[in-house]
Amino acid sequence: MSRAEMPAGRALVFMAGGLIVWACQFGLVYAINTHACSFGWGSARIGGAGLVQLLVGVVTAVALAALLVLFLASLSRGEGEARRDPAIRFVRGMAAAVAMFGALAVAWTAVPALVSMPCA
Amino acid sequence: MRLPNATPRPPGELAELERIWDRPRGWRIISAVNNNIIGIFYVGTALLFFVLAGILALVMRTQLAVPNGGFVGHDLYNQLFTMHGTVMMFLFAVPVVEALGVYLLPNLQAARDLPFPRLSAYAFWAYFVGGLVFFTSIFFDVAPRAGWFMYPPLSSTEYEPGISADFWLLGIGFIEISAIAGAVEIVVGVLKTRAPGQGLDKLPVYSWAMLVFAAMIIFAFPAVILCTLLLELERAFDWPFFIAERGGDPLLWQHLFWFFGHPEVYIIFLPAAGMVSMIVPSMAQSPLVGYRLVVLAILGTGFLSFGLWVHHMFTTGLPELSLSFFSAASMAVSIPSGIQVFAWIATIARGKMRLHTPALFILGFLFIFTLGGLTGVMVAMMPFDWQVHDTYFVVAHFHYVLIGGMVFPLFAAFYYWAPTASVRMSETIGRWVFALIFVGVNVTFFTMHITGLRGMPRRVWTYPDDLGWNTLNAVSTGGAFVIAAGVALFLFDLARRFRPFRTEQPGNVWNAGTLEWLPSGNYQTRSVPIVTSREPLWDQPNLAEDVKEGRYYLPGAPTGGRETIVTSPIRAEPQYLLRIPGPAWSPVLAAIFTAGFFLLLTVKLVPLSVLSGVLAVAFVLVWVWDTDPDPDHPPVAIGGGIVLPVYATGPVSHAWWAMVVLMLVGGSLFACTVFSYLFLWLGNAEAWPPPGAGLPHPAWPAGAVLLYLAGAGAVLLAGSFLARGGGAGNWPFRILLVLAVPLLVAAFGADLLGLWRAGVRPSETSYGAIVFGFAVIQGLYVAALVVMAPYTVARSFAGLLDARRRVTFDNTRMLWLYAVAQGLIALALVHLFPRLVG
Numbered sequence: 001m002s003r004a005e006m007p008a009g010r011a012l013v014f015m016a017g018g019l020i021v022w023a024c025q026f027g028l029v030y031a032i033n034t035h036a037c038s039f040g041w042g043s044a045r046i047g048g049a050g051l052v053q054l055l056v057g058v059v060t061a062v063a064l065a066a067l068l069v070l071f072l073a074s075l076s077r078g079e080g081e082a083r084r085d086p087a088i089r090f091v092r093g094m095a096a097a098v099a100m101f102g103a104l105a106v107a108w109t110a111v112p113a114l115v116s117m118p119c120a
Numbered sequence: 121m122r123l124p125n126a127t128p129r130p131p132g133e134l135a136e137l138e139r140i141w142d143r144p145r146g147w148r149i150i151s152a153v154n155n156n157i158i159g160i161f162y163v164g165t166a167l168l169f170f171v172l173a174g175i176l177a178l179v180m181r182t183q184l185a186v187p188n189g190g191f192v193g194h195d196l197y198n199q200l201f202t203m204h205g206t207v208m209m210f211l212f213a214v215p216v217v218e219a220l221g222v223y224l225l226p227n228l229q230a231a232r233d234l235p236f237p238r239l240s241a242y243a244f245w246a247y248f249v250g251g252l253v254f255f256t257s258i259f260f261d262v263a264p265r266a267g268w269f270m271y272p273p274l275s276s277t278e279y280e281p282g283i284s285a286d287f288w289l290l291g292i293g294f295i296e297i298s299a300i301a302g303a304v305e306i307v308v309g310v311l312k313t314r315a316p317g318q319g320l321d322k323l324p325v326y327s328w329a330m331l332v333f334a335a336m337i338i339f340a341f342p343a344v345i346l347c348t349l350l351l352e353l354e355r356a357f358d359w360p361f362f363i364a365e366r367g368g369d370p371l372l373w374q375h376l377f378w379f380f381g382h383p384e385v386y387i388i389f390l391p392a393a394g395m396v397s398m399i400v401p402s403m404a405q406s407p408l409v410g411y412r413l414v415v416l417a418i419l420g421t422g423f424l425s426f427g428l429w430v431h432h433m434f435t436t437g438l439p440e441l442s443l444s445f446f447s448a449a450s451m452a453v454s455i456p457s458g459i460q461v462f463a464w465i466a467t468i469a470r471g472k473m474r475l476h477t478p479a480l481f482i483l484g485f486l487f488i489f490t491l492g493g494l495t496g497v498m499v500a501m502m503p504f505d506w507q508v509h510d511t512y513f514v515v516a517h518f519h520y521v522l523i524g525g526m527v528f529p530l531f532a533a534f535y536y537w538a539p540t541a542s543v544r545m546s547e548t549i550g551r552w553v554f555a556l557i558f559v560g561v562n563v564t565f566f567t568m569h570i571t572g573l574r575g576m577p578r579r580v581w582t583y584p585d586d587l588g589w590n591t592l593n594a595v596s597t598g599g600a601f602v603i604a605a606g607v608a609l610f611l612f613d614l615a616r617r618f619r620p621f622r623t624e625q626p627g628n629v630w631n632a633g634t635l636e637w638l639p640s641g642n643y644q645t646r647s648v649p650i651v652t653s654r655e656p657l658w659d660q661p662n663l664a665e666d667v668k669e670g671r672y673y674l675p676g677a678p679t680g681g682r683e684t685i686v687t688s689p690i691r692a693e694p695q696y697l698l699r700i701p702g703p704a705w706s707p708v709l710a711a712i713f714t715a716g717f718f719l720l721l722t723v724k725l726v727p728l729s730v731l732s733g734v735l736a737v738a739f740v741l742v743w744v745w746d747t748d749p750d751p752d753h754p755p756v757a758i759g760g761g762i763v764l765p766v767y768a769t770g771p772v773s774h775a776w777w778a779m780v781v782l783m784l785v786g787g788s789l790f791a792c793t794v795f796s797y798l799f800l801w802l803g804n805a806e807a808w809p810p811p812g813a814g815l816p817h818p819a820w821p822a823g824a825v826l827l828y829l830a831g832a833g834a835v836l837l838a839g840s841f842l843a844r845g846g847g848a849g850n851w852p853f854r855i856l857l858v859l860a861v862p863l864l865v866a867a868f869g870a871d872l873l874g875l876w877r878a879g880v881r882p883s884e885t886s887y888g889a890i891v892f893g894f895a896v897i898q899g900l901y902v903a904a905l906v907v908m909a910p911y912t913v914a915r916s917f918a919g920l921l922d923a924r925r926r927v928t929f930d931n932t933r934m935l936w937l938y939a940v941a942q943g944l945i946a947l948a949l950v951h952l953f954p955r956l957v958g
Contacts, residue, residue: 007771008690008771009771009780011689011690016419016423019419019420019423019424022423022424022427023423023426023427026427026445026449029445030442030445033439033442034439037439038803039805042439052441086319086321086322087319087321087322087690087691087692088691089321090412091690093412094415094416097412097416098416098420101416101420104452105420105424105449105452108448108449108452109427109448110445112441112445112447112448113445116441117440117441118439118440118441119439119440119441
């Protein structure tokens with residue numbers, strides 16, 4: 001019976017965490033842009049920077065920070081049996097890889113959002 | 121390694137196992153629920169729809185073979201392309217991959233069956249009956265005409281006044297239910313019913329693909345469920361969700377539809393990719409290269425595919441920033457697909473590829489899918505998409521992707537796995553089938569790229585002869601008939617050789633390494649092996665023999681009925697023995713009446729439809745009545761000193777997981793409704809609510825909140841009385857649960873009444889429509905709980921519910937708490953949000 005089983009729901013969410021962060025960042029960037037264009041904030045500027053780009057930048061930075069936390073958490077090797085168990089090591093390894101993949105996806109989709117005219 | 125059970129096994133043990141798992145004979149086979157029977161029915165029906173939709177395509181190609189063709193008229197042509205797309209996507213592509221999952225997953229994971237076999241049977245029969253009736257609409261000139269994505273206003277009452285759009289909107293309702301039922305089964309099946317030792321690190325890639333596939337259905341299908349519901353409400357009751365004059369927006373449909381529609385492509389592709397990842401190692405006799413990378417790619421594809429929906433809307437005038445980052449996501453998704461393609465090529469390069477028919481189809485898949493992927497990157501770039509949008513270039517692109525990415529792997533799968541159900545198909549005929557289909561697909565669809573670049577638009581029923589499209593169209597038509605010849609040859613071979621449900625098996629004909637090639641019967645494997653690697657048949661000598669002789673776990677049927685081992689999701693350690701229900705008529709009847717409910721509603725036979733719906737619910741209750749068995753059965757030994765309980769509740773149990781999955785579906789549906797509310801608000805922010813429709817006095821929502829909380833409190837208190845057990849707790853439990861029902865209904869009613877008294881009318885503006893749209897969604901849960909609470913109490917009266925035997929109550933409670941949480945969020949959105957932003 002279960003000796004060092006990671007709670008399954010948590011493990012699955014942890015494993016997919018990098019992409020969940022990407023999905024949140026993607027949704028927020030879309031929402032920021034849509035609202036900005038609907039309410040005419042598209043050309044608003046704060047301290048020389050476009051408001052939309054600033055918000056997208058902040059969301060992206062927070063997402064990247066969250067991914068870094070996830071990545072570092074996945075490097076933790078656990079204790080006792082969990083350290084040796086191949087399934088748990090697999091979950092941790094996948095979580096690390098997904099976090100890195102998520103970081104690439106966040107950066108890749110953020111770049112055009114940062115350089116494009118919001119409501120052209 | 122010392123095996124869990126000694127041999128020889130007791131006399132009669134195998135005979136008893138065979139008797140328990142025997143299939144119903146003759147016409148009673150309709151009541152069968154075994155995955156290996158339902159799975160084959162399911163695959164066969166999906167193939168039937170593939171052929172039917174293919175015939176529609178041939179009629180269209182015949183019409184287009186020459187300019188100014190007169191083979192069919194424009195109205196029938198509109199029905200043909202709508203039905204071709206709809207049937208291929210909803211009645212063939214999704215069902216067939218789900219069907220193969222139902223058939224293959226227990227084999228791959230050495231489970232005796234999936235955890236909810238009656239749910240599989242229900243999903244299949246709803247699909248079978250409803251699908252066939254839906255298809256017949258084309259023979260009565262009432263098939264839908266607005267294209268498989270049914271954009272309003274073309275599909276609105278103004279331009280489609282008859283019942284044909286309703287056929288689509290309601291007719292595919294049962295497909296959505298069927299797909300979600302299958303997804304619940306697959307998620308729980310993959311996570312909870314695996315061979316001991318088959319941890320996530322040793323899970324077959326196909327199981328990973330099916331897990332992500334099912335998760336994608338859970339999050340994508342609610343979007344299409346919602347948009348079909350909203351459009352049907354608009355058509356039936358004039359609620360203007362998509363009518364611009366009253367604050368609606370046709371683009372809302374496109375957002376919702378493509379939030380489903382783009383992941384749908386990967387919902388179809390990922391299982392096919394999973395099949396390829398199983399077949400390539402076997403054909404090359406070498407383990408899959410980059411297992412972890414492939415799993416990563418499957419996860420990545422599953423997620424990224426949800427960020428692409430706007431690339432179907434590049435020409436709708438969205439802001440540049442939105443377009444650019446959706447374009448970026450569209451290009452990004454090619455990376456995980458590319459990872460898989462390179463993993464397959466590397467596996468082929470490392471091994472020694474045997475060019476049998478499955479391998480030929482795999483090579484054809486790699487060629488055609490890669491070309492489709494390349495044109496996908498082209499149309500992901502906005503300037504190019506603006507030029508080719510709605511031309512035959514796009515038709516060529518998605519046929520390359522869908523036929524290459526799904527149909528070729530499917531044919532490979534038929535040829536590869538046919539021996540697990542019957543015999544090996546003819547190799548000679550198989551090569552001809554491959555050659556005809558491969559040549560036909562390229563002749564038909566490669567040509568279409570050029571036709572599209574020359575400007576021919578999609579969905580035109582004919583064309584004049586001076587536009588330079590004549591030869592190209594004639595060639596495409598010729599190619600289509602070559603494909604048809606290949607499919608006909610395949611069907612001929614199938615009719616000649618394929619005889620399912622036989623006891624004799626040809627064995628591991630490909631020398632494959634995975635568990636579906638173990639000797640099996642209706643009970644799957646005689647005993648359940650311990651898995652120590654990803655290719656156990658290659659790495660564990662004598663495994664097949666030991667399994668067959670009953671030397672592994674559960675060689676008999678210790679409870680005297682159908683059982684399978686439930687394992688933990690991560691490490692696959694045995695947790696308990698799940699007693700599985702056997703053949704029954706109730707899922708079949710529930711499915712027939714479910715399909716009847718939707719189809720009768722389509723033809724406006726409302727009383728009969730309601731009767732059919734009531735009967736469907738009644739038969740569901742009959743079916744689940746005996747699925748929560750007596751927990752007092754003593755724990756049983758399955759071998760190797762492992763003694764397992766035969767009952768479980770809470771997060772360990774399969775029922776808990778199924779409810780969680782169901783609530784994720786509900787959550788997705790609700791999230792899409794919230795999105796719709798906010799989307800419509802953005803377009804009408806200056807008048808939200810509009811003049812004449814004020815916000816109710818705060819006493820109404822406050823009263824609704826209190827009633828919701830009181831009802832939830834009653835349910836929680838009922839649970840604590842149930843936990844006390846014995847006669848003392850029974851009556852308070854029953855009274856509280858019954859009392860909770862009027863509280864829930866009153867909460868729901870208070871909200872509705874408040875809105876009505878404030879002058880909000882669903883047919884006047886999009887504001888009223890979406891606010892009442894929330895009520896419709898919430899009403900579904902209220903209706904479900906109005907049935908579930910008395911059912912739970914009835915089980916208590918029947919002595920089938922107590923402190924230990926409590927799964928029914930736990931499920932009711934989970935759904936109740938979910939419904940209350942959803943109701944509270946909806947109240948906050950409808951009543952607080954306009955006050956905050958107003």
